[in-house]
Amino acid sequence: MEKNAFRYFRKMSQFFGGVQIPMTYFPLVLKTYPNMNSSFPLHLSMNRLKKGFPAHRHDFLEFSYVIEGSGSETINGVKHTMQPGTFTFVLPYQVHELFTDPGSTLVLYNCMFSMDLLMEQGLDGDFSALLDDLDRLTSYAQFTGEDATVLGRLTAEMFVEYTSKERWRRTMLQVKLKEILVHFDRHRREHSAAAREEQSPSRTASSVWPIIHYIHSNYREELTLTSLSHQFPLSVSRISERIKETTGQTFVQFLHDVRIRHACGLLASTDMSVSEIALEVGYGSYKTFSRIFRENKGIVPTDYRKSAGS
Incomplete structure (x- = not known):
């Protein structure tokens, strides 16, 4: 996340006295990330947040996975806890803000990527269908036990692949990305009562x-x-x-x-x-x-x- 954007948000939060601003009039959209304009628009990093991160939105997709620490996150006004095993999938234009608990440091993976990476047809259809159930399903999931172990391993493997220069690197990254999102989507559907309701x-x-x-x-x-x-x-x-x-x-x-x-x-x-x-x-x-x-x-x-x- 850009330092200039961070300074801007800190200044704006002081100016508005912490008052929540409606999404339609939100002052800034982050539109850049490393590799955004490359032939493979994806960036994966591990970050340590001691003071959270100010409210912002962007026009690309992002997932995060917490491996240490505790805190919370607000997405479009809905707050959820962040702790080891918390996975969040943030869609474009959703306003979100991260908070770190006092005395803690949130350690998490952040992956920013283009919607195009989900639009290739697979055996089960277009992965961009992940976006279609926004109104019914949560933007996060809490993984525990073996499920958390599996997702943590997949994310760590994706990070190693991202930092390498191995042959087939992009193919492996796209496979890992889709595998992680499949685990997330299955988990939230299984644990969300709303997902079992008929969509009106x-x-x-x-x-x-x-x-x-x-x-x-x-x-x-x-x-x-x-x-x-x-x-x-x-x-x-x-x-x-x-x-x-x-x-x-x-x-x-x-x-x-x-x-x-x-x-x-x-x-x-x-x-x-x-x-x-x-x-x-x-x-x-x-x-x-x-x-x-x-x-x-x-x-x-x-x-x-x-x-x-x-």
Whole structure:
């Protein structure tokens, strides 16, 4: 997590006197992490938190697994205990804050990664289905006994793989990531009473995550609010409202953000021409792509590629 972001959040928490700010108006979204613009957007680290971490949100996925210490975490206003064996899966745009108990130090793994790593089809379908049950299932699970031993081993093995330069490193990391998330999803479904309830049509219709997932999967196409309303049982105005509530951005801003994020990865990790990248991420012309890229990043694509390679 970036030092500058930490200083900003500390300053903002002092300014607002600790008052919780509604998600729609939250002051800052963290949008960067190591390797974000590489061909394999994933970063895994082990962190020691003596004073927790201020409230923040980001537009990538993150899991954490506690191995020592005690404290708590609040995700969108819902608080849960953190202790050895606590696994948390934080979705994009969820506001979360970590607290360390007095006299303790929270030691935990943090893995930040792109939603794209879950979108490859497997034998059981698309892993991004993990996002679809946000309304019914918890964002965390407490592992104990043999289950905690297994998850701790998997996370430690993933960390060793991440810090190595072995052949097939990326393949092993993706396998470990999916195995860890499968264990988490099975555990929370088994232990959540809500997971055994039938999902009501109103809940299914109101969930914004299938829409966000659809945008991430189809950003290359000519997406509009009208086309989304044909795909989902919501009106144009309601889809626009839900995207704004969740991401803090308008639909157009969010779509540009997704496209430019992918463009940055291609600029940093491929030899594709800028014109080819413009078409690849959904822009019909180099001129439009270059203008929106500069508005989003502050520099033109060619200069971004030079800086990414330096």
